[in-house]
Amino acid sequence: MTMNNILSNVRWKDRSTECELLLGNAGEAVITPLKGGLEAEVYKVTMPDTELVFKIWNRDSRPDISLQYKVLEQMYRHGCAVSQPYAWGLDPEDNQVLLTSFDGVPLKEANPSILTAIAENLLDIHNLPGESLTRINVPAYDFADYFFPEWGGQPEIRRLALGLADKAGITSHHLIHGDYHAGNILEAAGSYTIIDWTNVQLGDPRYDIAWSILILRIYAGEQYSEVYRAAFLAKSSYSAAELELFEALACLRWLQLHRTTGIPVFQDTLSVVQTVLRRNSYLPEGLL
Known part of the structure; x- marks a missing residue:
């Protein structure tokens, strides 16, 4: 499975400048599933120079991911110990998605x-x-x-x-x-x-x-x-x-x-x- 298979149909609502560069190299990425929680499916995105996490809220839980993205932006800018947020959006089924750094x-x-x-x-x-x-x-x-x-x-x-x-x-x-x-x-x-x-x-x-x-x-x-x-x-x-x-x-x-x-x-x-x-x-x- 490649990054394009998952991300090609995402309607991005907000994304960083860094994300534009990452998506431009999407064809080089490999995606593997990670253990998810009760709320979402989680994938690790491996690229030549970086690793990311792609999360899809496709279960019963419907948290406000736009809020999470904005709060993560502010916390990251202030040096807090949080993942770097790259983008959030909606998949073809209108499930919310979030793209962040992979942090271990x-x-x-x-x-x-x-x-x-x-x-x-x-x-x-x-x-x-x-x-x-x-x-x-x-x-x-x-x-x-x-x-x-x-x-x-x-x-x-x-x-x-x-x-x-x-x-x-x-x-x-x-x-x-x-x-x-x-x-x-x-x-x-x-x-x-x-x-x-x-x-x-x-x-x-x-x-x-x-x-x-x-x-x-x-x-x-x-x-x-x-x-x-x-x-x-x-x-x-x-x-x-x-x-x-x-x-x-x-x-x-x-x-x-x-x-x-x-x-x-x-x-x-x-x-x-x-x-x-x-x-x-x-x-x-x-x-x-």
Whole structure:
């Protein structure tokens, strides 16, 4: 399969100058499928001098790829650890497509240096100057409605989340990823690149951080999560008490997903979650 087979009928809506040059050499490219997610098919585009990723949202999910493209442009220009965006458009079936740089393979290992690096990368996203986003119209959703929607059918969890969100004083002034974890980080030659911006929005960085800490704690272990948490505390102005409150919200989000749409559960996952719930002073007993 060549690049032309996939890209020849794409109606490009926005593309960079670099993309014009790349498409001009499309005949030299070879495309191979990569492991996709629940939302899209993903292909690696190999050319003589570069490698790209071509993503097609041809499943049920319909995120705003024009928004992702514009946000990626701004983040990349400011030196954030994200893929370089080249173009977005529509295929003949009106599925949205995105062309970006290829930035390695999913993160498979961790040590204090790596954990500190990926914590700093997320903080760089949160610290992106607000004026760089003013022309993009990045959405700012109601926190509870987005992460704990009523259609989720979990009124107890939503009630607890609403109370904790009120106590926390949720803000929506910073760019957040919305689902930051190792599966959305690529590694290549000691660099770590953040991918999958489906949930990008203006939100509260403390929740973004807390969710990523919780996912690391559940699936990688307490030793790693404590080093990771310490990195955020050392590199930001957030307090341990703040993070514990937002980790409680993250726990409620994990429980909601576990009860509804599903989230990975392995042999010891539930016992780990039970321990996390028991240790958090903001959460009542009996949630799991």
